[in-house]
Amino acid sequence: MELNEIVEKHREVYIKQLREFYEGRDEGIKEALLKLDTEESGLLFNLSRMDYLIRVNDEWKIEELSPDSYINHEPVVFENGKLTVELYPLFWHGCQFTIEDELGDYSYIEDWAKRWIDEEDTFKMNNEGLTGAIHSVSIPEQSKNILKFTVDFGTAPVECFMDLIKELESKDAGIVTIESHNLIEE
Numbered sequence: 503m504e505l506n507e508i509v510e511k512h513r514e515v516y517i518k519q520l521r522e523f524y525e526g527r528d529e530g531i532k533e534a535l536l537k538l539d540t541e542e543s544g545l546l547f548n549l550s551r552m553d554y555l556i557r558v559n560d561e562w563k564i565e566e567l568s569p570d571s572y573i574n575h576e577p578v579v580f581e582n583g584k585l586t587v588e589l590y591p592l593f594w595h596g597c598q599f600t601i602e603d604e605l606g607d608y609s610y611i612e613d614w615a616k617r618w619i620d621e622e623d624t625f626k627m628n629n630e631g632l633t634g635a636i637h638s639v640s641i642p643e644q645s646k647n648i649l650k651f652t653v654d655f656g657t658a659p660v661e662c663f664m665d666l667i668k669e670l671e672s673k674d675a676g677i678v679t680i681e682s683h684n685l686i687e688e
Contacts (some may be wrong), residue, residue, distance in 0.1 A: 532554060610673055611651065638654045
């Protein structure tokens with residue numbers, strides 16, 4: 503099985519749960535993009551797409567999906583050009599990327615995130631009202647030659663994930679580990 507095929511299965515599990523989450527939720531806004539007014543958000547651009555936003559008694563209430571299932575598989579390793587990808591079981595809404603990166607520059611991650619968060623809401627929604635955008639990206643943290651960040655892929659297509667892999671490969675990242683250990687109970 504190819505990397506994109508496994509990633510598609512991870513996405514499908516999340517999207518199925520998101521569809522179920524949206525059942526009966528017709529009064530609010532799906533995937534509302536919010537600009538957070540705090541510098542401590544920990545998110546690139548202080549932007550986050552909330553799964554669901556609803557007005558209750560003149561106040562906005564955020565409702566987020568907490569998926570309860572994922573695809574459990576043995577870790578798999580893929581070679582993508584000069585990049586080695588180690589893929590562990592993950593939750594689509596909380597993929598932690600750990601990259602061997604000695605460059606110290608992560609502007610390429612910012613560029614990728616800017617393309618896929620769709621700040622201007624230009625992506626055409628599908629027939630289920632899903633945007634196809636990522637929901638958030640944490641500010642990358644550099645420690646020695648390791649760069650870490652987390653992506654909530656939201657309703658973004660597998661193409662988005664593979665686009666990030668191509669960006670990492672083009673920067674000679676070496677090895678990238680992708681997992682959700684902080685969300686998966688052992």
